Amino acid sequence: MIRLCAALLCLPGLAFADGLWPVPYDDLLRQPHRTERFDALPSAAEPGHRIDQHWRAPGLTIGERLAGQTAHDTAGFDVLTGVPAQPLRAIPGTQGQTFAIAHHMGFGSNALFPVGPKGADLPEGRGEGSAALVFDTPQTAIGLRLHAEYPDPLGQRPAPGTAVLTFHDASGQITQLTLPLSHGVLSFGWRSDLGITGLTIQNSDPGGIAIDDILYDVTALAG
Numbered sequence: 001m002i003r004l005c006a007a008l009l010c011l012p013g014l015a016f017a018d019g020l021w022p023v024p025y026d027d028l029l030r031q032p033h034r035t036e037r038f039d040a041l042p043s044a045a046e047p048g049h050r051i052d053q054h055w056r057a058p059g060l061t062i063g064e065r066l067a068g069q070t071a072h073d074t075a076g077f078d079v080l081t082g083v084p085a086q087p088l089r090a091i092p093g094t095q096g097q098t099f100a101i102a103h104h105m106g107f108g109s110n111a112l113f114p115v116g117p118k119g120a121d122l123p124e125g126r127g128e129g130s131a132a133l134v135f136d137t138p139q140t141a142i143g144l145r146l147h148a149e150y151p152d153p154l155g156q157r158p159a160p161g162t163a164v165l166t167f168h169d170a171s172g173q174i175t176q177l178t179l180p181l182s183h184g185v186l187s188f189g190w191r192s193d194l195g196i197t198g199l200t201i202q203n204s205d206p207g208g209i210a211i212d213d214i215l216y217d218v219t220a221l222a223g
Contacts, residue, residue: 034059034216038109048113063092063134096119098120110212116208139195162204162205
């Protein structure tokens with residue numbers, strides 16, 4: 001079953017019918033957790049390090065898409081179709097169209113750029129791709145940070161687009177959220193009663209997105 005949530009409903013404290021609800025990222029940050037910051041590689045300016053395989057961190061695998069899905073070129077962005085196979089498995093894209101990891105000025109550190117149809121070597125290819133996150137164990141809470149367009153005080157850049165996040169939980173339900181993007185770093189967090197097993201991220205931002213500070217394996221504090 002797929003459940004959809006418009007961005008205006010994604011407010012902290014509001015529980016969805018499927019047991020997924022948003023929480024402040026900083027609340028999760030204050031609890032014991034793991035964070036993937038992509039700092040296993042040395043800092044490098046864009047285009048950075050091209051990654052043609054899945055990315056592995058303790059308890060987390062990141063690919064372009066889930067096994068059973070196909071990434072299509074839609075106006076220069078990856079759009080995912082197809083039914084993911086169970087159990088969920090993150091797989092890479094074609095050569096040069098999976099990820100780049102590079103120093104990101106907005107984050108001030110390494111970040112992951114999902115690479116789109118135009119490839120990792122072109123600026124218009126870095127950030128226009130899709131990403132799939134699969135967790136080794138179901139997660140009761142996760143968080144991440146996205147960066148879309150840089151601040152634009154003169155209003156010369158196109159307006160930021162949207163990100164579509166699709167959550168897969170341990171019961172087989174799917175919840176899809178459409179989030180409006182804005183300039184700069186955006187922090188998101190969620191909790192789930194059913195356990196999040198995977199997440200895909202697609203976007204339509206004119207400048208593409210970067211992903212960093214993926215927070216998972218959150219342990220609730222006693223009391």
